[in-house]
Amino acid sequence: MNAVTALVSRADALISALRGRVPADRFVTDPDVVASYHHDQAEWAPFAPPLMVVRPKTADEAQAVVQQCALRRIPVVTRGAGTGLSGGANATEGSVVMSMEAMASIKRIDRLERIAVVEPGVVNDHLRAACAEVGLWYPPDPASAPWSTIGGNVATNAGGLCCVKYGVTKDYVLGVQIVTGTGELVRLGRETAKGVAGYDLAGLMVGSEGTLGIITEITVKLRPMQPPQRTVAGYFDSLVDAGRAVAAVAEAGLTPSALELIDRPCLEAVDAWKNMGISTEANVVLLGRTDTPGEVGDREAERMQRCFEDAGATWAATSTDEAEAEALFDARRLAYPAMERLGPVLTEDVCVPKRNVPEMLGRIEEIGRRHDIVIANIAHAGDGNLHPLLITQPGDNAARVRAQAAFDDIIDAALELGGTVTGEHGVGLLKMSGLAKELDPTVLAMHRAVKSALDPWGLLNPGKVF
Amino acid sequence: MNAVTALVSRADALISALRGRVPADRFVTDPDVVASYHHDQAEWAPFAPPLMVVRPKTADEAQAVVQQCALRRIPVVTRGAGTGLSGGANATEGSVVMSMEAMASIKRIDRLERIAVVEPGVVNDHLRAACAEVGLWYPPDPASAPWSTIGGNVATNAGGLCCVKYGVTKDYVLGVQIVTGTGELVRLGRETAKGVAGYDLAGLMVGSEGTLGIITEITVKLRPMQPPQRTVAGYFDSLVDAGRAVAAVAEAGLTPSALELIDRPCLEAVDAWKNMGISTEANVVLLGRTDTPGEVGDREAERMQRCFEDAGATWAATSTDEAEAEALFDARRLAYPAMERLGPVLTEDVCVPKRNVPEMLGRIEEIGRRHDIVIANIAHAGDGNLHPLLITQPGDNAARVRAQAAFDDIIDAALELGGTVTGEHGVGLLKMSGLAKELDPTVLAMHRAVKSALDPWGLLNPGKVF
Structure with missing residues (x-):
């Protein structure tokens, strides 16, 4: 029996054992379809073919699958839509991938x-x-x-x-x-x-x-429901100027309902894809919002605009036109997929204290120059959560090596500035070495202890996070 | 060597072992002073004399104590100011009570x-x-x-x-x-x-x-800083009417910045103690607040007042006079110590879904009548967190037995109505049997697994919670 036959036979045995509790149409074994479940959007993270994919429709079905996997010590990798950016949902060799997409009510x-x-x-x-x-x-x-x-x-x-x-x-x-x-x-x-x-x-x-x-x-x-928002847009010549505006907003004691940063490469990529006609007169655009009602909110928007201007904005304005503002925020949301169209993207997710946003943005630029890597930037700037996107050309392996080095340097810089390696994407596979740098070995040991306590056989998404 | 001498000698040995790392003045062994650390404010919960009390001034001192206790397998009971209401900080036989009061910077x-x-x-x-x-x-x-x-x-x-x-x-x-x-x-x-x-x-x-x-x-x-608040006060004839007002506020989609309930026995106890001259024309007082700025907030206060009136308030009014409103909230805050002056108080802390607040308040009244126990009520009514206070006379043991039965019935009623046995006071000792009713045995087993993983020798506050 060769390796493939062995896999098929293990899959068949699992499906048989689940008969009566999990209908046959929940299982996916066709290699082409299974391949679409191999990994999330972290293209750079490793993955391996799973035994099969299962799409339970009820909690009872999910439980039945885990019980049978537990008996056979088969690892289970759970996934949602596969939009993750750290490889957390990537399949591992011989695992069962459990996709929750059919439990959508x-x-x-x-x-x-x-x-x-x-x-x-x-x-x-x-x-x-x-x-x-x-x-x-x-x-x-x-x-x-x-x-x-x-x-x-x-x-x-x-x-x-x-x-x-x-x-x-x-x-x-x-x-x-x-x-x-x-x-x-x-x-x-x-x-x-x-x-x-x-x-x-x-x-x-x-x-x-x-x-x-x-x-x-x-x-x-x-x-x-969130109250209506005013949007303050600002154009900046440099990332560092925009970063100074972010720190100024915090310093002024304002609480924006959004404070997003997008740089020219991202805006150009969105325009090239969606033809949204977005101005790219600026090297960096900062989008602030406030949803405080009434005159208090009006004054907050004015103060935010002043923070932008004082930090060196080449242009700044406040708008209550929802459609106009939404177009800018749509561009922000589309920035990541737009960049992905241009080649493999290695996505950072560091988060630093707000006062260190200008310094961190400056270091990202320097790291890009030093490693000769194009780095585009989007950021939830208002909470110091930066997403530098490291861009390489398909097939350029030398560039990939340089990008990986730049990625590691960004992590080191964020940690040096009192930050964390992941603000919101998770550790998955891409940030495992970063996590080991961030956490004390004793704290990592506490993670392992909790993991063993709750998953004694190590079946749940093994090899991820730590 | 008798038992007391043995304890003294164990305490001395611990103090000696810590010499050089924890100054001698951090230890309390005088039995009279130690006695003041025997228990928190849950008078009904059991406690036992500890080995000694230690009041570390630094994290290093606290660590040194735990290290020596670990070597000797001496349990450590940590406490803050001892204002807990569930017995969580009560000393256990032969433990070291670690009071954090000296680490106050x-x-x-x-x-x-x-x-x-x-x-x-x-x-x-x-x-x-x-x-x-x-x-x-x-x-x-x-x-x-x-x-x-x-x-x-x-x-x-x-x-x-x-x-x-x-x-x-x-x-x-x-x-x-x-x-x-x-x-x-x-x-x-x-x-x-x-x-x-x-x-x-x-x-x-x-x-x-x-x-x-x-x-x-x-x-x-x-x-x-929180914006200035408007206060809406309402008088009600019954707990159930006040509960209906609470549900109505939620139903109206309002988000009060406070929504507190106090009944007549509590107000009278505060007045008897502090002579605040608080009106007790009402059987139940509801205090709502909103801190939404400007006219939007004015309208919210009006709508809250209308909710009170529609639910049967005998009187309701909105005030922006901070001093007047603060006096009412002071009375609310003083209600618990005021009741405590009158005799041993058994404090409940159930939390139920907001729509079940009137039903739960009705059941509390019925339980009080059935067990012939005076139950006074304060409540963070807006989030369904109720604090019925079961009052007995000092030395009346038959009443204590009845109060304990009423306490258990209140817990059962809260669980029946989709609630929890503790909204904010913690499980400590008083709610251990309630917790065992609330949580599935598998979930309790998960608790034990996590506890063993992080405290393998079971030194930290053993015998509490579960």
Whole structure:
């Protein structure tokens, strides 16, 4: 029996064992289709062919799969839409990839309690739209919101544009239902506004990247609809000037509802793709927003514009025209896929203290020059979360080696400036060495202890994070 | 050698072993002084004499104590100001009580990053005052804020009055430094606005009641100063009417910055103590607030007042007079100590979904009648967190038995209505049986696994929580 036959036979045995509990149409074994589940959007991260893909439709099906995998010690790699940028969902040799895309129902939106109960495969924008219908708002808004799922967002503790004022996914998760590494189906957390009954194990699941449990249901907090926003746009000659404007906004005590940075290469890539006719008169564009109602908000917008101007903006203006502003923010959200069209992108996700944003942006430029690598920049600048995009030409292996060196230097610079290696994308595979630099060995040992305690057979997404 | 001599000799041996690292004046062995550290404010929870009390002044001293205790397998019970209401800080036989009161310095308040770094013994109100000096705000405001410490607040994930809009302690903790159960001193979490580098172990410490680590430093997020508030007061004939007003406020989509309930017995007790001249024309008073600026806030206050009136308020009015409103909120904060003056109080802390607040308040009344127990009520009503106070006369043991039965019935009713046994006080000792009812045995097993992983010798606050 050769290797391929052995794999097929293992897959068949698993499917047979699950008969009666998991219908046959949940399994994907066709190699071409399986290949589309090999990796997420972190093109540079390694992956290997899994045994098969399974797309459960219920928590019971997910549990059955884990129970059978546990008996056979087959690792399980869980994924949402595969929009991750760190390789956290990449398949490993002989694993079962569990895709949650078929568990995509919004079970309940409760207006009075301001909570929603959803399956993990619900797309972020779909939840936001459903909430809006009853006057509520689910804030976390990663740029991938039109495609990424709530389950994936929870697994990576996803951030987004409005997080500078409204916090990240963790701030909205009240409870989860999970399948544990030993195949138990349990509920963690609660539905009430407050609760301290035992350890915050629901919170522990957030950002654990599929290594501590497989999320089969999520209860999130909601907010009332966001008030209308004013948008302040500023053009800058240099990244460092724009960075100084970001620090000035923080220094002024303002709380923008978004504060995003996009540089010329990103804007040009979006224009080349979508022909949006976006001005590229500026080397760097900063987009600020405030949603404070009434005159107080008007004054905040004025002060933000003044911060931009004082930091050296070549042009700055405030707009209440939603359509015009949304076009700029659409360009921001499209920047990543637009750059990806141009070649393999290595995406950074460092987060530094706000006062160090100008210094960090300066260092990124210097690192790009030193390694002769084109680095485009988008950033959730308002909370110091920078996404330098390292661009190489397809097939240029020398450039890839240089890009990897630049990537490592950016991580070192962020750590030196009191930052973290990952603000919102997760560790996955790409940031594993960075994490080992960031965390004390004792803290890494605590991670291993918690992992062994909750997943004693090491079945859940092994080889990721640490 | 008799038992007392043996204890003294164990204490002496520990003090000797720590010579050079922990100065002698940090230890308390005088039995009278030690007795003042026997228990927190949960008078009904059991406690036993500890070996001694230690009041470290630095993280290094705290670490040294834990290291020596680990060698000797002596349990360590950590406490802040001892204002807890669940017995979580109660001493256990032969333990070392570690009081963090001498580690009370505010190390840093960073205006630009909006964070504060504090030692655990900093009193909540002191931190709030220091933040206010630079125009910032630390929101979590338990009624014990004039006495309770940030370390204790973190250990119990304390809530408070403004949490209905601004969240609980957990929502503000970015990072902690802790001594682990194996005597390591480590930093968990971060100082940046965002970060997903590894598991949220800092978050896991919040609400773990001293069972997973001894907190020696805390980094918290801050907000800009809260805007001025309008206060809406309403008088009601019955708890159920007031509960209906609470549900109506939620139904109307309002987000009060506080929504507190106080009943007549509490107001009378405060008046008897402080002679505040508070009107007790009402059986139940509801105090709502909104801090939305400008006209939008004015309209919210009007709508809240209408919710009160429609639910059956006998009187309702809106005030912008800060002094008048603060007097009412002071009465709310003083209600618990005022009741305590009258006899042993058994304090409940259930939290139910907002729509079940009227039903739950009705059941509490019925339970009081059925068990012939006086139950006074204060509540963070806006988030469904109720604090029925079960009052007995000193020395009336039959009443204590009836009160315990009523306490258990209240827990059962809260669980039946989709609630939790503890909203913000923690499990400690008083809620251990309640926790066992609330959590699935598998989830309790996960708790035990995490506890063993991080505190393998079981030294940290053993016998509490689960």
